[in-house]
Amino acid sequence: MWLTIDPRSNTPMYQQIIDDVKARIAKHALTPATKLPSIRELAMDLTINPNTIAKAYQELEREGVIEVIRGKGTFVCAAPTPLPADAAARADVRELLTKVLVQAHHLGIPFDEVRQELEHVIANWTMQVEEESP
Amino acid sequence: MWLTIDPRSNTPMYQQIIDDVKARIAKHALTPATKLPSIRELAMDLTINPNTIAKAYQELEREGVIEVIRGKGTFVCAAPTPLPADAAARADVRELLTKVLVQAHHLGIPFDEVRQELEHVIANWTMQVEEESP
Amino acid sequence: MWLTIDPRSNTPMYQQIIDDVKARIAKHALTPATKLPSIRELAMDLTINPNTIAKAYQELEREGVIEVIRGKGTFVCAAPTPLPADAAARADVRELLTKVLVQAHHLGIPFDEVRQELEHVIANWTMQVEEESP
């Protein structure tokens, strides 16, 4: 019903949870004010330690993605980032894209196909919510 | 004169070396058969432990990016990956692009701007070789 | 009409109530013998659990700030602390001021400005009664 993580991945489990929640929010599969499962609940579900989920939730709260209300639960925040257009943010994205192109080159994929893949991913946005934690 | 790495970064130093070499190759700043600096040389240059560079070179060789010839030195390999168009490779790129879009969303950057940034990075390819691992 | 509390804050709600009442008294916005709203009344107003307000009132009574008279209501006490000048109290204030200066340092604010801010706060005392617990 909820997210699936891979304990054997080289990216830590708490980070996988963070990434997955952020991905779900970006894809509108998780809307503002939605209540996330409680730490213990999710821990049981994933059969991992509650501390690991607590760490993920704390980091997400620190990033302003979710908010914790004492004794009530944790909820998805309203506005992700109301800033109009940050230069640092654009540089950040540019750097990520550079890394994608570097890897594409070493996989033998021409830039044209990267463009196509980007269009493909954008077109199917909000559709695939499963599978994004290798 | 050669690559610059940041010991403070949370990405391990050996990984920074790997990323930098692969980026230079992708940008044709390092062409096949080019000789890389020796481990000791580079270690002195960066004032870091030779073991760290050895680890990076080993991993690069394992990936088929460079070639170590005993007694001669280490050299950039010829063809990165001559496969025409691997499905797994495309899925790999698609996944990376998904992550970029997720982060762009949380930075408040619309998809249009991501497209623009991709074009910008492709247009300036092979030009900027400095600075991509902080 | 009355105090406003923030359930999102990391300081507990009952503590916010305590702080707010004490601040209002210190600023003479609440004078001795004034009747506070009843627990049920306030609970309805803030739409929070009556237990939370009861806890705050209990603590305020324990500190001698307010007085609960069964069947009549709760009232602001007369003299906060008539002691002339307690050494322990001064040490207490000194410690708090130390913390302020430490934080000011890490915010890049020189001590001169802290002095100015103190004068500013003292000058505008009893004027602003809203907003001091987010």
Next chain:
Amino acid sequence: MWLTIDPRSNTPMYQQIIDDVKARIAKHALTPATKLPSIRELAMDLTINPNTIAKAYQELEREGVIEVIRGKGTFVCAAPTPLPADAAARADVRELLTKVLVQAHHLGIPFDEVRQELEHVIANWTMQVEEESP
């Protein structure tokens, strides 16, 4: 030799460590590039769990106060905040000072004495490095 914390305080131990390190830096008892004791070392010294210190160090790094160099240790950062004068920072200090004055009022300490105490604390800055974690 190093900091002393109180396990029975209502402020969590990891927070006490954070506060103490920041206080020492503010008082120049800890200068940039100084190496902090290792997690295990400090854990032995304080006879508390290494995880608790790890949490404190991580938070301090997140705040930009210290920096971790993989496999080497943790060090005090150089510039705390080079910003000239932030309005939000001043408001932050103002809010803290308001709280100090509120408490001073309830302790029966007049504002004049608060002023004196502030001068006293500033005058003796960098002198007392012991005792600030009640």
Next chain:
DNA sequence: GTGGTCTAGACCACT
């Protein structure tokens, strides 16, 4: 019920 803190002890990655 909720999340927050702490302990004990383990394993891993990096230098």
Next chain:
DNA sequence: GTGGTCTAGACCACC
């Protein structure tokens, strides 16, 4: 040697 992650299980504060 360093810090980073995870587990098991405990206790507490808040609502």
